[in-house]
Amino acid sequence: MSEAAYATVAQAIRFLRSHAREQPGLSELAAALGVSEFHLQRLFSDWAGISPKRFLQFLSKEDARQRLRASASVLEASLEAGLSGPGRLHDLMVSCEAVTPGEYAAGGAGLEIRYGVAATPFGEAFVASTLRGICRLEFIDPEHGAAHALDNLQAEWPHATLLCAQEAAKALLGAVFQGDPRKTPLRLLLRGTNFQIQVWQALLRIPPGALASYGQIARAIGKPQAARAVGSAIGANPIACLIPCHRVIRESGDFSSYRWGIERKQALIACEAGRHSLEAVHDLTARP
Numbered sequence: 001m002s003e004a005a006y007a008t009v010a011q012a013i014r015f016l017r018s019h020a021r022e023q024p025g026l027s028e029l030a031a032a033l034g035v036s037e038f039h040l041q042r043l044f045s046d047w048a049g050i051s052p053k054r055f056l057q058f059l060s061k062e063d064a065r066q067r068l069r070a071s072a073s074v075l076e077a078s079l080e081a082g083l084s085g086p087g088r089l090h091d092l093m094v095s096c097e098a099v100t101p102g103e104y105a106a107g108g109a110g111l112e113i114r115y116g117v118a119a120t121p122f123g124e125a126f127v128a129s130t131l132r133g134i135c136r137l138e139f140i141d142p143e144h145g146a147a148h149a150l151d152n153l154q155a156e157w158p159h160a161t162l163l164c165a166q167e168a169a170k171a172l173l174g175a176v177f178q179g180d181p182r183k184t185p186l187r188l189l190l191r192g193t194n195f196q197i198q199v200w201q202a203l204l205r206i207p208p209g210a211l212a213s214y215g216q217i218a219r220a221i222g223k224p225q226a227a228r229a230v231g232s233a234i235g236a237n238p239i240a241c242l243i244p245c246h247r248v249i250r251e252s253g254d255f256s257s258y259r260w261g262i263e264r265k266q267a268l269i270a271c272e273a274g275r276h277s278l279e280a281v282h283d284l285t286a287r288p
Helices: 003-018 026-033 037-048 052-059 061-081 101-106 146-156 166-177 194-203 214-220 227-235 262-286
Strands: 094-098 112-118 125-130 133-139 161-164 186-190
Touching: 003 026, 003 037, 003 052, 003 262, 026 037, 026 052, 037 052, 037 262, 052 061, 052 262, 094 133, 094 194, 112 146, 112 166, 125 146, 125 166, 133 146, 133 166, 146 161, 194 214, 194 227, 214 227
Parallel strands: 094 186, 112 161, 133 186
Antiparallel strands: 112 125, 125 133
């Protein structure tokens, strides 16, 4: 799906957020976006696998609260088992490696990092990788552009050798967002404090279509009083989507903030929930 399609979806989400109480229908939404109902319905079906009406339901606080409660036992079980839960999506095929204390202190000295920018179903993204795995993935902020993302990479790995590799980045982002993770396992290279990495590893175990609260993550890593610190670690996550910080919301059902934009967070959550529901239906109908 093109970046233009996501731009339309983001515009729709902004409208739906500001008119949530009125529960606008397809005709009202299409008129606000200046597109035909047919085009909007087809775009959503192709992009999210669900209708705009169902998409709006996934964005509601009540839906989020219900799924947060429903996810609690599943999340706890998957965390205790050290697994990514019952989902079949890419989280089961993501492995991560933390840099050593010496490598952390060296700031990437002797490390070669290739980076580039490409379109994704959720907007333009910047990705950087080493031979050991992806070390940064972030969505481009239109206000600052790709230069800001490159500055972030340089600040995180100040002594590494940075090489622009657009084609490699395009292929890598294709594997992240459109590839079959069962055929293309993805590796991550993490640079953070011990606490941050512990939180990020816990995020990897949240099943697709599920949600977790900051408190649930804190309890899962054995630090039940550290919900605020968990929030800070989540905010410092350098790898969007693959480390799914977008799946963490407040106990109240509020989506809270997201460093790459609240509309994108809601799009990621609703899209995953919709596809997870469709997969569950497909699994049931496929049984003999």
